[in-house]
Amino acid sequence: MKQYNHRTITNYIKQRYGAIAQQGSVSGCCDGGCSCSSSPTDINQISATLGYQENDMEAGATGANLGLGCGNPLAHATLNEGEVVLDLGSGGGFDCFIARKQVGERGRVIGVDMTPQMIDLARVNAARLGYTNVEFIEGAIEALPVDSDSIDVIISNCVINLSLDKKRVFHEAFRVLKPGGRLAVSDVVATAELPEVIKQDLKLHAGCVAGAEHIAVLEKLLCEAGFNEVKLTPKDTSKEILTSWMPETDIDQYVASYIIEAKKPR
Secondary structure (H helix, E strand, C coil), X not given: CCCCCHHHHHHHHHHHHHHHHHHCCCCCHHHCCCCCCCCHHHHXXXXXXXXXXXXXXXXXCCCCCCCCCCCCCHHHHCCCCCCEEEEECCCCCHHHHHHHHHHCCCCEEEEEECCHHHHHHHHHHHHHHCCCCEEEXXXXXXXXXXXXXXXXXXEXXXXXXXXXXXXXXHHHHHHHEEEEEEEEEEEEEECCCCCHHHHCCHHHHHCCCCCCCEHHXXXXXXXHHCCEEEEEEXXXXXXXXXXXXXXXXXXXXXXXXXXXXXXCCC
């Protein structure tokens, strides 16, 4: 079985999500996205399964909703007017635009994504919407281009599993959060040891499966980074989500969609 190094895996992920950004819709988990739909009509159906409400769909009217994700972190973030929000792996800007509606004109939303094509797409979408308090920055979630102690809430949707250095991701998240700040993330996690055939599959890395870390390890990494009130909760629709990505497989025996919450002590 061929072994891939970290650079090869990361470059493959960037290439696949860059292609999705240019196509303007998800191309399927087997080709690099966290969903298997290619029809714009299906995107709203996928989003509803993930936990988005009908009024959230308006944020994707410009093409920001690519049908990606494994949940709705904003359903757990409890954003308040005037807060500063950071989205790790912001894609086309869908979650950022929903967050912007919740924090209002006095708030601010920052999206960070390592894929140049996604950043370009999100910026175009923001310009179409006329949002001046939403910013998109190209960068890695392992080395956030964001000031320390500057963020109220961190959100992310099915992106941290793509990182090959999750310890660094959580340390960076802790660094940029203000004291008392919180993290609300939707992600795919491992619930059992992943077979090597899955771990070494580039398509499944880009498809949000092969890089999934075990629940217990994630909890430990969050605590070691300094977070408290750590809570990991499986989504009720986890099996439905995963089955839509990889029908007629037993992938749900190894991974699940979870909501991950934590706070930075004051």
